[in-house]
Amino acid sequence: MLLVLTSSADETANYLCTKLIGAGVRLLRLDTDTCARNVTIGYARNAPVLRTQDLTLRAEDVRAVWLRRPKPVVVDAAGDDAQRAHVVNEWGEALEGYLAHISKDRWMNYPAANVVASHKLEQITRALRFGLTVPDTLLTQSCEELESFWRKKDGRVVAKPLASGYLERPKGVSSSIYTSRVGREHLHAADLAACPTLFQEEVAKAFDVRVTVVDEAVVAVALHREEAGGEVDIRRDNMRNVHYEPIDIPIRVATGLRRLLASYGLRFAAADFGVTAAKSWVFFEVNPNGQWAWLDLVGVTNLWQDFAHAFEARP
């Protein structure tokens, strides 16, 4: 049995679960934000069990776990905030206790592996070790360092968020910070000392590539802009004018990427590259729980089949 650990509103989980069920894969979807209402957990005779209305699943019978962005447990318990927090923590720990009985090799991905693999700066350092080409990178709070870097790169420098570029305001206007070209006018326009900021040399991309890895499958898709704009960050305009094309990934790059992911213990990841006119593949980052379903939905991949194979193939 495949255990899908996700949340009730996850579109990627909706997509893949529908596909897997259609393909005959036996699965239990556990939406952690709603599970307190429709799932019970038990432990007796040294074995934990998860019970739904329809089935009882022993941890030892879980052949595979797909970790797809679970959310905090939500409880309807009465009481004050502290009491509800206590109940949430008890629920969480009960779930963790169950999940801890499932061996690491059955997870895609193991949660701790995702955490270790999620630091952009360390990814750059490690990618270099595995033979991938990376942009010259500077993290600084010093205007002098930035200016020196900017001059050295003839002004072809971008700034990008380290964690996330999405600023969510539930009661206001949410905003985004994309990877952005740093012009002379930006150098002294804001307080660089206030926060460490990531800068990289701007890669002269002919096109972007998203590489999705699912166990042995390495699927590369080129993302071409059909109009001007978004040369620095392909995600601009919600990628409206992007044309997709399956492409081959050079063996050297595929090997480096495989070794990088293996070093993190990742079975799944979505990696971003820029390819120059001279066909040089430059590694930008890897997302251990990144998005991929949209590539299937635009018809350029069938990644769900790779997931199905990965889950079915687990002993």
Added chain:
Amino acid sequence: MAMWPASTGPATFLLQFEEPHQVVDAAVACGTQTGTRTTEEPDQDPGIHPSIACATQTMTFTREEGDQDRDALSSIVCATQTLTKTVEDPDQDPGIGSYFAIPRV
């Protein structure tokens, strides 16, 4: 009426590139949103902070008092502070769910 943040100049370098978020109308148009939701689903897993699978412990981060003093206070200072603290220091590390050295909201 929702208001854009006050225009007093960016507080950090990166914030000078902040721009209104563009909402998409097609489901999973770029894998980042759906037509029925207003929250972002970026490539970076927003629930990555806890190493535990269920992201249940994030609310406890601000009350962390681990064995390793992240503020590098001396034991004397720490001992002094315990007299004025009102938060509990249980045997079970309440921040155990965090795989990050620096707690995040």
